[in-house]
Amino acid sequence: MDFNDTPEQAAYRAQVRAWLEANAAEYLAPPEKPWGLDEFVARSKAWQRKKYEAGYAGITWPKAVGGQGLTPMHQIIFGQEESRTYVPTGLYSIGLGMCIPTVFTHGTPELIARFVPKALSGEEVWCQLFSEPVAGSDLASIRTRAECDGEAWVVNGQKVWTSFAHRSDFGILVTRTDFSAPKHRGLTMFIVDMKAPGVEVRPIRQMSGASDFNEVFFTDVRVPDSWRLGAVGDGWKVALTTLMHERLAVGGKPRHAPGWQMLIEVARGIETDSASALERADVRQRIASTYIADEGVKLTQMRALSALSRGAMPGPEQSIAKVVVAKTMQDMAAAALDLAESAGFAAEKGSDLEKLQQSYLWSAGLRIAGGTDEILRNIIAERVLGLPGDLRPPKDTPFNEIEPL
Amino acid sequence: MDFDLSDDAKTLREAARKFLEAEAGPKSARAVMDAEAPHDVALWAKVVAQGWPSARVPEAHGGLGLGTDEACVLAEEVGRSLAPVPLLATMDAIEALLIAGSEAQKARWLPRLAAGEAIGVVAWGEGDSKSPAQMPATRLESGRLSGVKTPVQDGLSATLAVVTVASADGPAMAIVDLASEGVTRSPVEALDLVRKSARIGFDSAPAEPLGDAADWVRLTERLAVLHAWEALGTAGAAMEMALAYAKDRQAFGLRIGRYQAVKHRLADMYIKGELARAHAMHGCWAWGTDASELAQAAAAARVASLEALSFTAEETLQLHGGIGFTWEHDCQFFYRRARAVSAALGSRAHWADRLVRALEQRNRAAA
Numbered sequence: 029m030d031f032n033d034t035p036e037q038a039a040y041r042a043q044v045r046a047w048l049e050a051n052a053a054e055y056l057a058p059p060e061k062p063w064g065l066d067e068f069v070a071r072s073k074a075w076q077r078k079k080y081e082a083g084y085a086g087i088t089w090p091k092a093v094g095g096q097g098l099t100p101m102h103q104i105i106f107g108q109e110e111s112r113t114y115v116p117t118g119l120y121s122i123g124l125g126m127c128i129p130t131v132f133t134h135g136t137p138e139l140i141a142r143f144v145p146k147a148l149s150g151e152e153v154w155c156q157l158f159s160e161p162v163a164g165s166d167l168a169s170i171r172t173r174a175e176c177d178g179e180a181w182v183v184n185g186q187k188v189w190t191s192f193a194h195r196s197d198f199g200i201l202v203t204r205t206d207f208s209a210p211k212h213r214g215l216t217m218f219i220v221d222m223k224a225p226g227v228e229v230r231p232i233r234q235m236s237g238a239s240d241f242n243e244v245f246f247t248d249v250r251v252p253d254s255w256r257l258g259a260v261g262d263g264w265k266v267a268l269t270t271l272m273h274e275r276l277a278v279g280g281k282p283r284h285a286p287g288w289q290m291l292i293e294v295a296r297g298i299e300t301d302s303a304s305a306l307e308r309a310d311v312r313q314r315i316a317s318t319y320i321a322d323e324g325v326k327l328t329q330m331r332a333l334s335a336l337s338r339g340a341m342p343g344p345e346q347s348i349a350k351v352v353v354a355k356t357m358q359d360m361a362a363a364a365l366d367l368a369e370s371a372g373f374a375a376e377k378g379s380d381l382e383k384l385q386q387s388y389l390w391s392a393g394l395r396i397a398g399g400t401d402e403i404l405r406n407i408i409a410e411r412v413l414g415l416p417g418d419l420r421p422p423k424d425t426p427f428n429e430i431e432p433l
Numbered sequence: 434m435d436f437d438l439s440d441d442a443k444t445l446r447e448a449a450r451k452f453l454e455a456e457a458g459p460k461s462a463r464a465v466m467d468a469e470a471p472h473d474v475a476l477w478a479k480v481v482a483q484g485w486p487s488a489r490v491p492e493a494h495g496g497l498g499l500g501t502d503e504a505c506v507l508a509e510e511v512g513r514s515l516a517p518v519p520l521l522a523t524m525d526a527i528e529a530l531l532i533a534g535s536e537a538q539k540a541r542w543l544p545r546l547a548a549g550e551a552i553g554v555v556a557w558g559e560g561d562s563k564s565p566a567q568m569p570a571t572r573l574e575s576g577r578l579s580g581v582k583t584p585v586q587d588g589l590s591a592t593l594a595v596v597t598v599a600s601a602d603g604p605a606m607a608i609v610d611l612a613s614e615g616v617t618r619s620p621v622e623a624l625d626l627v628r629k630s631a632r633i634g635f636d637s638a639p640a641e642p643l644g645d646a647a648d649w650v651r652l653t654e655r656l657a658v659l660h661a662w663e664a665l666g667t668a669g670a671a672m673e674m675a676l677a678y679a680k681d682r683q684a685f686g687l688r689i690g691r692y693q694a695v696k697h698r699l700a701d702m703y704i705k706g707e708l709a710r711a712h713a714m715h716g717c718w719a720w721g722t723d724a725s726e727l728a729q730a731a732a733a734a735r736v737a738s739l740e741a742l743s744f745t746a747e748e749t750l751q752l753h754g755g756i757g758f759t760w761e762h763d764c765q766f767f768y769r770r771a772r773a774v775s776a777a778l779g780s781r782a783h784w785a786d787r788l789v790r791a792l793e794q795r796n797r798a799a800a
């Protein structure tokens with residue numbers, strides 16, 4: 029067992045660190061006041077462009093599609109170093125984390141040549157058009173319709189919760205092309221131009237106050253058949269590629285989200301009748317639980333990474349990361365805010381308590397996004413532990429004849 | 434970075450699992466529960482023949498001189514099989530000697546412990562509600578030991594004890610041959626009926642000091658790691674039993690494992706188990722490399738493993754329904770063992786407090 033870099037890894041880390049020192053100097057501290065959306069997008073694009081030009085984009089992607097062809101360990105090292113700064117990266121996590129890997133896994137050479145480089149350089153932003161008002165956890169129940177009309181498909185329907193759709197150039201879109209086929213066999217995946225006629229994006233305000241996700245309406249939107257990903261009817265298989273990458277992308281604790289360190293400092297600063305709140309047994313228990321969960325996830329990911337570097341595939345075991353992290357963030361933030369009594373409820377701008385308020389709000393979304401806690405527990409139970417699936421209507425029932433149980 | 438057990442440790446684990454599956458398991462646990470003998474004497478002879486007690490003993494003292502990876506997988510497999518032998522107790526005493534023993538003490542005891550001629554135990558509890566960090570009443574004065582240790586798990590089997598004694602700097606250790614004059618022993622009724630407990634009285638028994646108070650702290654950290662692996666093994670075996678039952682038992686026309694109330698709890702066992710394993714591996718690494726993170730890693734391994742074991746033991750029984758509550762069923766072994774593992778080295782609450790103390794120091798160092 030060894031936590032140290034190999035000489036080759038250490039050299040890469042040093043190179044990354046030197047590059048970040050030279051290029052991320054303005055991001056060594058969090059912004060004085062939060063950026064507006066426009067500024068966030070502009071800064072995100074500029075940062076992605078820099079990474080692209082320096083060879084730090086698509087680190088693990090095959091060279092053939094413009095990536096660096098390096099190992100997951102290189103990706104981790106870059107991520108570790110990058111996360112010491114406050115550079116904006118969230119705009120691309122869905123596009124580069126999930127959409128583009130789906131494109132280069134299932135797309136034709138023409139599609140790859142057209143879309144991958146511009147995504148990688150940050151010039152074009154991507155979104156994931158999967159969830160619908162009637163279908164989230166049960167993704168295979170989507171109803172957005174695509175009908176073949178010669179060389180093109182005509183799309184009608186509605187997507188929802190689409191992160192950054194309002195700032196995206198393209199999206200991967202899962203549609204139903206055959207309503208009389210069984211649920212999982214009537215789906216087809218496309219690339220869609222978000223600026224195409226008939227695409228209407230309406231931002232939705234989140235509980236946290238921000239508007240990062242949207243409703244997207246499709247009215248007679250024409251999509252060329254050459255923009256199809258995978259065969260007609262194979263959309264579920266293609267979507268599974270995306271979801272596999274989602275598991276990797278939404279793994280650990282979000283960068284800079286408050287953790288046990290902040291809980292210690294907040295508790296230390298709170299005076300109770302006798303001593304600082306840090307001396308209270310219940311507070312210490314909470315700090316310990318937070319540490320066990322967050323560091324446990326980190327260490328679990330290191331185990332997975334060690335297995336990966338020996339040739340193993342990322343498996344459903346990774347599902348534990350988000351389940352643990354999101355709920356831990358929520359419990360920890362709630363406990364810290366309560367501990368701070370009225371100062372936690374009406375927190376000063378820019379304070380740790382305000383960060384904890386944000387964490388309290390965001391963690392609620394994190395428990396839902398990218399597979400809810402319940403769905404992830406199902407995945408663990410069924411795919412890791414081999415337990416039987418939920419009771420569901422027969423799999424081969426035509427989609428348009430399914431009756432809810 | 435390579436965060437994985439060594440290949441040698443994995444090989445040993447496989448061999449140990451095979452051996453214990455054939456030789457131990459709930460059947461032998463039940464036999465010991467029903468018998469007078471404090472442990473399975475025949476099995477212990479075979480375990481000694483495997484050389485396991487000698488794992489951590491340096492070659493110069495007749496041992497195999499293996500690393501912490503190997504010690505940890507042995508603990509896991511013993512925990513898994515519930516093997517009613519005093520292997521872990523003996524390994525505990527060996528660690529105490531490795532940390533704090535003088536050359537003479539090591540030369541005298543290690544070869545005998547390695548060869549299975551002596552059975553060791555570390556005894557700190559005195560039947561009250563103190564943690565292992567609090568001052569014991571037992572005293573060592575001019576080479577004479579006085580006091581009572583109880584309940585001492587595996588204390589009926591042991592021939593050599595490392596006991597905590599009061600010192601100016603906190604609990605310290607003494608080493609005592611249990612065949613000495615002034616030592617009395619009697620069985621104590623405690624929750625775990627397989628790993629039997631003793632009350633050991635010392636009435637001016639001849640004993641030697643073993644290291645100082647700091648050594649006791651260091652020992653408890655190492656034992657926290659070792660026994661975290663034991664807990665992982667025990668929790669793993671319970672969970673496998675629960676899984677098998679959930680896949681087989683039917684209610685309302687479905688396998689019970691199809692109900693989410695059941696399968697999500699199994700998923701939670703898995704999650705707690707994986708978190709505990711990650712911390713236990715971190716602890717194993719910190720112990721093996723004497724890293725400055727040991728205090729933190731050991732406490733985290735302890736807390737996470739106790740949590741995993743408690744939860745798994747309770748929920749395994751629960752999802753067996755009525756049969757799980759019977760004397761004849763194996764659930765009770767895990768259910769009772771969960772409390773034994775906790776009592777052996779201090780509770781979750783005690784170690785959570787130690788964890789936070791280590792974290793506070795780290796936070797301060799970082800600031």
Ligand SMILES: Cc1cc2nc3c(=O)[nH]c(=O)nc-3n(C[C@H](O)[C@H](O)[C@H](O)COP(=O)(O)OP(=O)(O)OC[C@H]3O[C@@H](n4cnc5c(N)ncnc54)[C@H](O)[C@@H]3O)c2cc1C
Binds near residue numbers: 163189396401403693
């Ligand atoms: C911040 C955020 C960003 C998002 N971004 C995107 C995006 O960019 N693109 C995109 O396509 N989607 C996105 N989503 C949508 C997200 O994937 C879905 O919200 C999620 O999959 C849940 O679907 P749902 O909202 O329809 O809830 P439902 O599926 O209706 O679930 C409602 C409740 O029922 C439970 N439930 C459902 N099925 C089961 C079951 N089988 N067993 C037990 N419980 C069950 C759920 O766990 C949940 O508690 C985002 C969501 C959030 C919160």
